[in-house]
Amino acid sequence: xxxxxxxxxxxxxxxxxxxxxxxxxxxxxxxxxxxxxxxxxxxxxxxxxxxxxxxxxxxxxxxxxxxxxxxxxxxxxxxxxxxxxxxxxxxxxxxxxxxxxxxxxxxxxxxxxxxxxxxxxxxxxxxxxxxxxxxxxxxxxxxxxxxxxxxxxxxxxxxxxxxxxxxxxxxxxxxxxxxxxxxxxxxxxxxxxxxxxxxxxxxxxxxxxxxxxxxxxxxxxxxxxxxxxxxxxxxxxxxxxxxxxxxxxxxxxxxxxxxxxxxxxxxxxxxxxxxxxxxxxxxxxxxxxxxxxxxxxxxxxxxxxxxxxxxxxxxxxxxxxxxxxxxxxxxxxxxxxxxxxxxxxxxxxxxxxxxxxxxxxxxxxxxxxxxxxxxxxxxxxxxxxxxxxxxxxxxxxxxxxxxxxxxxxxxxxxxxxxxxxxxxxxxxxxxxxxxxxxxxxxxx
Amino acid sequence: xxxxxxxxxxxxxxxxxxxxxxxxxxxxxxxxxxxxxxxxxxxxxxxxxxxxxxxxxxxxxxxxxxxxxxxxxxxxxxxxxxxxxxxxxxxxxxxxxxxxxxxxxxxxxxxxxxxxxxxxxxxxxxxxxxxxxxxxxxxxxxxxxxxxxxxxxxxxxxxxxxxxxxxxxxxxxxxxxxxxxxxxxxxxxxxxxxxxxxxxxxxxxxxxxxxxxxxxxxxxxxxxxxxxxxxxxxxxxxxxxxxxxxxxxxxxxxxxxxxxxxxxxxxxxxxxxxxxxxxxxxxxxxxxxxxxxxxxxxxxxxxxxxxxxxxxxxxxxxxxxxxxxxxxxxxxxxxxxxxxxxxxxxxxxxxxxxxxxxxxxxxxxxxxxxxxxxxxxxxxxxxxxxxxxxxxxxxxxxxxxxxxxxxxxxxxxxxxxxxxxxxxxxxxxxxxxxxxxxxxxxxx
Numbered sequence: 001x002x003x004x005x006x007x008x009x010x011x012x013x014x015x016x017x018x019x020x021x022x023x024x025x026x027x028x029x030x031x032x033x034x035x036x037x038x039x040x041x042x043x044x045x046x047x048x049x050x051x052x053x054x055x056x057x058x059x060x061x062x063x064x065x066x067x068x069x070x071x072x073x074x075x076x077x078x079x080x081x082x083x084x085x086x087x088x089x090x091x092x093x094x095x096x097x098x099x100x101x102x103x104x105x106x107x108x109x110x111x112x113x114x115x116x117x118x119x120x121x122x123x124x125x126x127x128x129x130x131x132x133x134x135x136x137x138x139x140x141x142x143x144x145x146x147x148x149x150x151x152x153x154x155x156x157x158x159x160x161x162x163x164x165x166x167x168x169x170x171x172x173x174x175x176x177x178x179x180x181x182x183x184x185x186x187x188x189x190x191x192x193x194x195x196x197x198x199x200x201x202x203x204x205x206x207x208x209x210x211x212x213x214x215x216x217x218x219x220x221x222x223x224x225x226x227x228x229x230x231x232x233x234x235x236x237x238x239x240x241x242x243x244x245x246x247x248x249x250x251x252x253x254x255x256x257x258x259x260x261x262x263x264x265x266x267x268x269x270x271x272x273x274x275x276x277x278x279x280x281x282x283x284x285x286x287x288x289x290x291x292x293x294x295x296x297x298x299x300x301x302x303x304x305x306x307x308x309x310x311x312x313x314x315x316x317x318x319x320x321x322x323x324x325x326x327x328x329x330x331x332x333x334x335x336x337x338x339x340x341x342x343x344x345x346x347x348x349x350x351x352x353x354x355x356x357x358x359x360x361x362x363x364x365x366x367x368x369x370x371x372x373x374x375x376x377x378x379x380x381x382x383x384x385x386x387x388x389x390x391x392x393x394x395x396x397x398x399x400x401x402x403x404x405x406x407x408x409x410x411x412x413x414x415x416x417x418x419x420x421x422x423x424x425x426x427x428x429x430x431x432x433x434x435x436x437x438x439x440x441x442x443x444x
Numbered sequence: 445x446x447x448x449x450x451x452x453x454x455x456x457x458x459x460x461x462x463x464x465x466x467x468x469x470x471x472x473x474x475x476x477x478x479x480x481x482x483x484x485x486x487x488x489x490x491x492x493x494x495x496x497x498x499x500x501x502x503x504x505x506x507x508x509x510x511x512x513x514x515x516x517x518x519x520x521x522x523x524x525x526x527x528x529x530x531x532x533x534x535x536x537x538x539x540x541x542x543x544x545x546x547x548x549x550x551x552x553x554x555x556x557x558x559x560x561x562x563x564x565x566x567x568x569x570x571x572x573x574x575x576x577x578x579x580x581x582x583x584x585x586x587x588x589x590x591x592x593x594x595x596x597x598x599x600x601x602x603x604x605x606x607x608x609x610x611x612x613x614x615x616x617x618x619x620x621x622x623x624x625x626x627x628x629x630x631x632x633x634x635x636x637x638x639x640x641x642x643x644x645x646x647x648x649x650x651x652x653x654x655x656x657x658x659x660x661x662x663x664x665x666x667x668x669x670x671x672x673x674x675x676x677x678x679x680x681x682x683x684x685x686x687x688x689x690x691x692x693x694x695x696x697x698x699x700x701x702x703x704x705x706x707x708x709x710x711x712x713x714x715x716x717x718x719x720x721x722x723x724x725x726x727x728x729x730x731x732x733x734x735x736x737x738x739x740x741x742x743x744x745x746x747x748x749x750x751x752x753x754x755x756x757x758x759x760x761x762x763x764x765x766x767x768x769x770x771x772x773x774x775x776x777x778x779x780x781x782x783x784x785x786x787x788x789x790x791x792x793x794x795x796x797x798x799x800x801x802x803x804x805x806x807x808x809x810x811x812x813x814x815x816x817x818x819x820x821x822x823x824x825x826x827x828x829x830x831x832x833x834x835x836x837x838x839x840x841x842x843x844x845x846x847x848x849x850x851x852x853x854x855x856x857x858x859x860x861x862x863x864x865x866x867x868x869x870x871x872x873x874x875x876x877x878x879x880x881x882x883x884x885x886x887x888x
Contacts, residue, residue, distance in 0.1 A: 004515070006522050008759070012766040018492065021763055022499055025756065030512045032505045039512060042750065045504050048462065055466055057497035060489050060704050061476045067841065068474045068483060071448070078450050100544035100706075103749040111594055125598025126570035142726040143749055149722070150555055150747055152596020154569025199728050254750070260504050262544075262752045278593070282586040284643050284851040284861065289831070291838035303594055305547040305587055306486065306698070308706045308752075312469065315452070319465055322456040387733070394735035397511065407728040417728065 004028060030403070035424040036432060039403040041198070041226055041255045044422035048320040049260045052313030063098075063307040064285060064299025066292060073296055076311040079318070083251060084267055086231050088244030095274050096267040097301055098310045102225035103143035105250040105266035106192070108303070110134065110147045112248060112268055113190045113219035115277035122277065126152040133181045134158045135174060136192040138410070139167040139202060141223060144192050157186075165354050167202035169193065175212050182216075190219045195240045196227025196256075199409055199417050200354070201362025203227060206242030214245075222246040225264065227360055229256025232326040236334060239359055253314045256333070256361075256421050257326055263310045274301040333420045337361035340418060340430045349373065349438065353415050361420040366413075367392065367437050369444040386413035388444055395440040402436055448472060474847070479868040480876060483847040485642070485670055485699045488866035492764040493704045496757030507542075507751040508729060508743025510736060517740055520755040523762070527695060528711055530675050532688030539718050540711040541745055542754045546669035547587035549694040549710035550636070552747070554578065554591045556692060556712055557634045557663035559721035566721065570596040577625045578602045579618060580636035582854070583611040583644060585667060588636050601630075609798050611646030613637065619656050626660075634663045639684045640671025640700075643853055643861050644798070645806025647671060650686030658689075666690040669708065671804060673700030676770040680778060683803055697758045700777070700805075700865050701770055707754045718745040777864045781805040784862060784874045793817065793882060797859050805864040810857075811836065811881050813888040830857035832888055839884040846880055 004024045013021075031037060033045030061069045063076065076098060085092035099105045114121055118129040126132075132153055136144045138160040148158040159181070162173040178188045191213050193204040206222060213220040222243050228251030230236040231243070243249060247269050254263040268274055279300040286297050299307065318326070337358050344350040344365055353364035369388060375381045389406035396402055405417050418433070448468045457465075475481060477489030505513045507520065520542060529536035543549045558565055562573040570576075576597055580588045582604040592602040603625070606617040622632045635657050637648040650666060657664040666687050672695030674680040675687070687693060691713050698707040712718055723744040730741050743751065762770070781802050788794040788809055797808035813832060819825045833850035840846055849861050862877070 001518060006519055006759075008523065008526050008762045008767070010767040012769050013763050015764075018760065018764050021760065022495070025499065025515050026503065028515045029503050030505060030514065032503070032512060040506065042504075042506060045502070050501055050504075051466070053501035054498050055469065057494055057501070057704055058489070059470065059473050059476070060486075060494075061474060062484065062486060062705060067847075068476060070474065071469050071472045074445060075450055079452065082452050100548075100752065101748045101750045103747060104544075107747070121596065121598065122593045123599050125575075125601055126596035127575065128598065131569075131571065141749065142724040145724050146722060146747055149566045149724075150595060152565065152570035154565065154572065155567050157569055260501055261506060261750060264750075278590060280586040280589050280593075283853065284849065287834065287851055287858075289834045289858070291834070291841070303547060303551070303590055304545045305585065306545045306705060306708075308544065315450075316462065316465065318452045319457050320459075320462050323452070323454040325456055390731065390733045390735070397735070403511075405728065407731055409727065414731075414733070 033422070035422055035426065035429045036402040037422070038418055038420065038433065039405050041419055041421060042261055044258045044424060046258045046260065046317060046423065049258065049313045049317045052316035053260050056309045056312045059309065061309060063309055064297070064305060066296035067290065069309065072309045072311055073298060075315045076298070079311060079315055080265060080267065083265060087249055087267060089269055093271065094267060094269045095271045096265055097274060097298065098263065098265050100262050100264070100308065102141070102223070102250050102252045102264050103146060105225065105264045106141070106143045106221070106223055107147040107150065108266040109221040109248040109250065110151055110190055112273045112277050113221065114151070116219065116270070116273055117189055119276065131186040132157060132189045133186050134190040134192070135161055135177065135188065137161045137163050137169045137194060137197070137204060139163050139197040139200060140192055140194045141198050141225065144223070163202070166356055167197050167200035169204040169209065171205060171208040171212060174209060178212065178216050178218070188216060188218050190221065192221045192223055195222050195224035195243065196230070196360045198226065199362065199407060200364060201226070201358055201360030203239045203359050206240065206245065210242050210245035219248070220246045222249045225250045225252040226255050228252065229326070229330050230360070232257070232323060233330040234327065235331055256330060258329060258421060258423055259314045259317055262308070263314050278303055329423050332423070333361050336420045336425060336427065336430060337363050337418070339427055343430070344434060353412060363418040364415055366415045367441045369441045371444065382413050388441060389414040389416055391444055392437055392440045396436065402433055404433065477866070479866055479870065479873045480846040481866070482862055482864065482877065483849050485863055485865060486705055488702045488868060490702045490704065490761055490867065493702065493757045493761045496760035497704050500753045500756045503753065505753060507753055508741070508749060510740035511734065513753065516753045516755055517742060519759045520742070523755060523759055524709060524711065527709060531693055531711060533713055537715065538711060538713045539715045540709055541718060541742065542707065542709050544706050544708070544752065546585070546667070546694050546696045546708050547590060549669070549708045550585070550587045550665070550667055551591040551594065552710040553665040553692040553694065554595055554634055556717045556721050557665065558595070560663065560714070560717055561633055563720065575630040576601060576633045577630050578634040578636070579605055579621065579632065581605045581607050581613045581638060581641070581648060583607050583641040583646060584636055584638045585642050585669065588667070607646070610800055611641050611644035613648040613653065615649060615652040615656060618653060622656065622660050622662070632660060632662050634665065636665045636667055639666050639668035639687065640674070640804045642670065643806065643851060644808060645670070645802055645804030647683045647803050650684065650689065654686050654689035663692070664690045666693045669694045669696040670699050672696065673770070673774050674804070676701070676767060677774040678771065679775055700774060702773060702865060702867055703758045703761060706752070707758050722747055773867050776867070777805050777869070780864045780869060780871065780874060781807050781862070783871055787874070788878060797856060807862040808859055810859045811885045813885045815888065826857050832885060833858040833860055835888055836881055836884045840880065846877055848877065
């Protein structure tokens, strides 16, 4: 804030100053497109995607009606259908919408499930339904919890499922908890299975979970925000085996597929629910007496009114790469994470959070500085190790060389979580990361 | 769909074809930036805003943490503070966030109000609260109704308030309905006052509504999505008099201020509520042991996880225009609507929906074709008049000359709603619109 005057004033600034402001904004920003930026699930900068976003902002229109976004509305329909085909729903039938991110897509899934089982909640509110219970893994994304709070279920009615060492839901725990809830007289309504958890990159066993959901008549949502991209890869799509049995799926092309932010879709197997759940038939926007087929006016399916055009950049990238291009990108990123895993699993000073070939590009590990290497496991070592990753991260940010995330998880102290989604990343960037962690952590 | 191959295929297309696709996308699109596009509240194309959006997509980052969007996070803080100052909250104190549109901003306001009065709903769900009632005008935006459905209140617990001829809430009706609700044992919790309704452009009398809200301890939200821009104008800001008494305000710079889509803010007078309402403290994103002041990590206030950078284009426009530049833009658009009103209020073949100087840029009118002019008011005339605006609109779209919206409202048959928010619009565009309606409607 010292080197950059951010203040807004009454009088306009000169064009020269505006250009300086733009340069400064980029100068002080973080280079999320850099091949050594590993901090988030969304990284990289696809040049066709960028061109698509530029054209989108030039067109500056709104997805709510066909009449003002005819091309984009058709592209959205067609792309959603293609995504449903890839999920495996017959003829790509079903429904869906692009939303402003995975959290909102997941929120949609909970809303739609509630509408399917208790449509009267739309008019009468949550008190018209029995006590409803949702299930998700303790490793799942916090957006399921946000949705349970926002939509009026209450976070106490979201039950967290136990996972195995690699972060995958234990189906028997789901069934036991469903039975427990039913015995209390509550209604188990919604199960979220994660395809690619945020930290471990774990894939919940969808088929086994689907068996249980079918048995107890529960909505199955698959949060594939992070893992959905693997459906594009013949080598890796088996990790989402059973996804076609889901009632709804979240899939964020802006993560593993490298589409510029924001680009997230929620896909729904049963047609009509999205519309039924959200429509309010505003007369000023969705006039029934238009001169075209008004089923193209998709806006009333949304919880939004105005809706940004997120489809074009994705559609254009798909055109430019083809399905095979996305497949190559996914395969390459997963190869890189396997390379990282192989390199550090037995390297001195590195300790894996769990020892298994990564399912996704997530690789979770501790760096153990020399000063801690001989120390027996115990309170002191844990407390000191907890401080290592934050310290290395701080040094990374100060030196500006690379960025990677860390976090604790359950009873595990702070560890690094590497993720790779950038098409520009190479083995030498992985090598660099390892050496940089060693360099910065040596004296800790 | 005939002239444009939208299909996605396995193999990549050539760069030449990608360029053709881009050209076709623009060719078949609707020119929302054209000065004769009057169809929506968001029109125009500001060149600095466009540059801002291009830089934003190049930076391709995410608002959730300071560490990956340091500049944009600071810009957002500072701009929100400036907006709160303009609203009139002491020292610009309070809180706020940019959201993906006015509907979501309004949804935030309902969530925050509920958290203020019944924080236990976050954990226990709606059944932990008494029956809660929301109020909004029959002319208000449908997003309030969407929020009441989504958040578990139920649309039946949203009570619509009567309005006067110009679409403004009648405060006495609000008080009567509050008393009625209380007598039933329900809890009146939330009142939405609209500053600039979607169709009439009406401004509810905020001060009188605020008196009632204070008397009964009810949250007052002002939906100034459309009208908020008038706060930038010394001549017009009196129309939002009392807005400083609101507990929360929605204000969309992407409407009246010409910022490219999406750019919407929800502003909250009391600090801490947004965080309290939405925070889930995800360890992988909001680590408390970062090397910087983590209060800059604003992501946990949001119902989103990833959040698009909507601030930069707005901040850059503000820098380039200054507050006075926005003021001139607002004043000019309102002058144009007064010009339109003066021109058609007594013109043969035009009939105003209500006869009064427009409060905002909305001008609502019927075009009466010669064949209907002598006809007495009655069922037949109403039925025929109802079909006039859709028919003219269809002809407009076919000839591609201009676009303006229409809708029915209450017992009023389809009428045109003109709105002006495009800086490029001039008096000659208004003249053209009138003549074009006359030309296309002459034979109806």
